Amino acid sequence: MFLDTLVGTGHTPSRSVARGEAVQAVETAMADLPEPYRKALRLVHIEGRSLAYAAQQMGRTERSIQGLCRRGLKLMQQCMAGASNFFSSTG
Secondary structure (H helix, E strand, O other), X not given: OOOHHHHOOOOOHHHHHHHHHHHHHHHHHHHOOOHHHHXXXXXXXXXXXXXXXXXXXXXXXXXXXXXXHHHHHHHHHHHHHOOOOOOOOOO
16 A cells, blocks of 8 residues: 555554554655646556556556656655654655
C-alpha cells in the first residue's frame, strides 16, 4: 500500500500514530495538487492500477502518466518538506 512505503507496517502505538499523521499529510498534499497529477497518483499509487489503465482512463500515453506521477510525487515532497519527514529525497 502507498502509505506502507511512508511509515512501514506494524501495529505499535507509535506506528499507528505515524500512520494517522501520514494519512493526513498525504491527503492534504494531494488536495493541493493540480487535478491531472492527483488523478494519476490516485490511479497508479493508491488504487494500484497499471500505467496502461491510467493512460486509458485519462486519455494520455503511459509515458505521460509516468511523468505526471513523478512530478506529482515531487510536488508532494516539496509541499510536505516543511511539515514532516515522511518523504525522503529520492532522485
